[in-house]
Amino acid sequence: MTDIILGIDLGTTNSEVSVIRDNEIVVLEKDGAKLFPSVVGLNISGNLLVGHAARNQAILYPERTVKSIKRRMGEDVKVQLGEREYTPPEISAMILRTLRAYAEESLGQKVSKAVITVPAFFNDTQREATRLAGELAGLEVLRIINEPTAASLVYGTDPDKSETLLVYDLGGGTFDVSIVRVEGGVIEVLASHGDTHLGGDDFDQLLFDHVCETFKKKNKVDLRQTPTAVSRVMQAVEEAKKQLSTEPFAAVREEFLVEKDGTPLHLDLEISRNDYEAMILPLLEKTVTCLNDALRDAGLRPTDIDKVILVGGASRTPLVHQLLENRMGTTPHGEIDPDLCVTMGAAVQGGLISGAEVGRVLIDITPHTLGVSAFMDHDQSPYHFVPLIKRNTPVPCTRSDVFGTNHDNQEMVIIEVFQGEAEDVRYNTQIGEFYLKGLSKAPRGNEIVCRFDLDINGILHVSATEKKTGLQDTITVENALDARKSDENDKFREHLDGFFDDLEFAQPIDESPEIVDVADNSSLLEKFNPEGLEKGWEKTYAEEIDLMQRAMKRLPDVSQDDAREISELIQKTVDAMNHRKRDEAQASASELEDLLYYLEDSV
Numbered sequence: 001m002t003d004i005i006l007g008i009d010l011g012t013t014n015s016e017v018s019v020i021r022d023n024e025i026v027v028l029e030k031d032g033a034k035l036f037p038s039v040v041g042l043n044i045s046g047n048l049l050v051g052h053a054a055r056n057q058a059i060l061y062p063e064r065t066v067k068s069i070k071r072r073m074g075e076d077v078k079v080q081l082g083e084r085e086y087t088p089p090e091i092s093a094m095i096l097r098t099l100r101a102y103a104e105e106s107l108g109q110k111v112s113k114a115v116i117t118v119p120a121f122f123n124d125t126q127r128e129a130t131r132l133a134g135e136l137a138g139l140e141v142l143r144i145i146n147e148p149t150a151a152s153l154v155y156g157t158d159p160d161k162s163e164t165l166l167v168y169d170l171g172g173g174t175f176d177v178s179i180v181r182v183e184g185g186v187i188e189v190l191a192s193h194g195d196t197h198l199g200g201d202d203f204d205q206l207l208f209d210h211v212c213e214t215f216k217k218k219n220k221v222d223l224r225q226t227p228t229a230v231s232r233v234m235q236a237v238e239e240a241k242k243q244l245s246t247e248p249f250a251a252v253r254e255e256f257l258v259e260k261d262g263t264p265l266h267l268d269l270e271i272s273r274n275d276y277e278a279m280i281l282p283l284l285e286k287t288v289t290c291l292n293d294a295l296r297d298a299g300l301r302p303t304d305i306d307k308v309i310l311v312g313g314a315s316r317t318p319l320v321h322q323l324l325e326n327r328m329g330t331t332p333h334g335e336i337d338p339d340l341c342v343t344m345g346a347a348v349q350g351g352l353i354s355g356a357e358v359g360r361v362l363i364d365i366t367p368h369t370l371g372v373s374a375f376m377d378h379d380q381s382p383y384h385f386v387p388l389i390k391r392n393t394p395v396p397c398t399r400s401d402v403f404g405t406n407h408d409n410q411e412m413v414i415i416e417v418f419q420g421e422a423e424d425v426r427y428n429t430q431i432g433e434f435y436l437k438g439l440s441k442a443p444r445g446n447e448i449v450c451r452f453d454l455d456i457n458g459i460l461h462v463s464a465t466e467k468k469t470g471l472q473d474t475i476t477v478e479n480a481l482d483a484r485k486s487d488e489n490d491k492f493r494e495h496l497d498g499f500f501d502d503l504e505f506a507q508p509i510d511e512s513p514e515i516v517d518v519a520d521n522s523s524l525l526e527k528f529n530p531e532g533l534e535k536g537w538e539k540t541y542a543e544e545i546d547l548m549q550r551a552m553k554r555l556p557d558v559s560q561d562d563a564r565e566i567s568e569l570i571q572k573t574v575d576a577m578n579h580r581k582r583d584e585a586q587a588s589a590s591e592l593e594d595l596l597y598y599l600e601d602s603v
């Protein structure tokens with residue numbers, strides 16, 4: 001029997017523990033919870049509290065509670081807890097000792113070995129402090145591994161392939177972004193940047209301030225003066241924040257929150273996702289700056305990144321996905337629970353050490369994006385595709401968004417449901433349609449909430465609700481997970497075949513591996529994947545395609561350096577076309593054009 005090795009993510013806000021059992025990664029639970037607050041405290045009687053109990057008392061008894069000890073690891077300090085002072089590794093050991101006890105209870109056997117993760121930016125002292133914490137908790141720490149390395153391990157990249165991943169980790173209190181190279185089974189962190197004081201807790205704080213200010217304006221009472229109210233509102237805004245990841249509105253309701261002149265006051269406030277996103281945007285822009293710094297340090301461009309991986313609970317925020325997609329030109333992967341990805345990777349590392357076979361992590365995901373058509377104000381085109389459930393989202397899942405009517409006193413709306421990746425719905429496949437009739441008289445912009453519920457069997461329930469009145473209609477689409485083929489797709493594929501037949505492939509200049517590599521046009525073209533491009537792409541990109549064909553013909557009679565440059569520019573143009581980045585495709589094609597002029601001149 002192989003040894004049981006715990007994989008532990010010792011986090012700033014939460015910690016998690018998992019093991020490999022019967023070739024599968026199992027995240028251990030305590031009372032149904034997999035996330036375990038990294039909080040230590042003493043109750044009134046002086047008994048030690050670790051986890052949820054300690055977190056629950058943190059706001060009321062801050063002097064008897066220690067949070068976020070991970071930030072102090074490696075520092076020569078002591079923190080007060082009751083009568084005594086403790087070092088950061090001692091406090092961390094209390095968390096680890098409790099995790100170990102839960103693991104033993106859940107597995108029904110003693111465990112004494114662990115792999116523990118740390119941020120990539122931890123220095124040797126911080127790593128040593130973590131190792132010491134493990135030892136104080138009675139664990140033999142077999143490895144200390146980087147969190148982004150763990151995340152890459154669990155995404156199970158093919159060990160025979162070399163891949164470059166970008167791991168975007170936005171937790172409760174910290175943010176970091178790392179660029180990781182996986183090659184021949186070796187994982188190396190090429191660059192890492194971050195902000196140790198940026199995370200989901202800051203989003204809670206912004207919402208909290210907004211709620212307190214609104215309440216104060218209305219009731220002339222500052223909730224911040226009452227500790228129990230602070231604690232309740234903090235929990236309520238965190239819930240609202242999570243809700244805003246899937247819904248366009250969230251309500252913050254707390255009854256009997258405070259008293260004013262003997263009268264109880266209630267809190268009842270609605271927050272829209274739009275307003276919430278405006279609040280957090282400046283913080284998320286900071287994360288994009290860190291990402292740019294990491295790319296620069298690694299000497300890479302967005303198109304060099306094969307996969308963007310989301311880690312940390314706050315990375316579920318839709319605005320994070322949108323900003324990353326804009327910057328990187330590719331949809332980020334969050335299908336493995338971003339809260340559990342790191343502990344799971346630590347367990348995989350434990351499995352590699354003990355020789356246990358670890359199967360791939362299997363998750364049910366939607367392979368296609370599902371959404372609706374909508375008018376957009378800026379061009380009045382009715383064909384815009386608005387995704388609600390993006391591809392690679394784990395199922396079951398629920399997402400909703402809000403739309404406005406186009407005309408004053410509009411009496412009905414049509415909801416057209418599509419599957420596909422194009423921005424123009426005409427090139428996606430329609431899988432359902434219904435009307436919501438009998439809307440109330442209202443100026444244009446009357447809000448209609450559209451909701452998608454997708455279950456594990458691929459059954460999609462779509463509802464449309466007039467927000468003001470609750471008027472609702474629904475449809476059910478069977479087999480929404482299956483690919484629907486349309487005639488358009490077949491025509492498109494035929495056209496594509498024609499395009500490939502017409503291309504002449506240049507021969508490599510000689511057999512030296514370097515040249516074969518850069519001038520291997522077939523591999524360049526394999527990367528061109530026009531599926532999902534808008535209809536008429538061949539016209540849209542006619543100039544770029546023509547340029548690339550001309551450039552490829554020049555390859556046999558130019559120098560190695562020029563051949564490399566041409567190949568790189570073709571690759572860049574193709575990448576941009578694949579990611580539907582018209583501006584970038586035009587920019588690199590124009591560089592290519594300049595280069596061709598120069599080569600023609602210098603003949």
Ligand code: AMP
Nearest residue numbers: 013171172200201242245312313314316
């Ligand atoms: P972590 O430190 O990775 O456990 O992340 C915890 C942070 O993620 C906390 O700020 C949570 O409120 C936040 N979080 C968890 N789930 C969601 C969600 N669905 N949407 C937005 N933030 C979330």
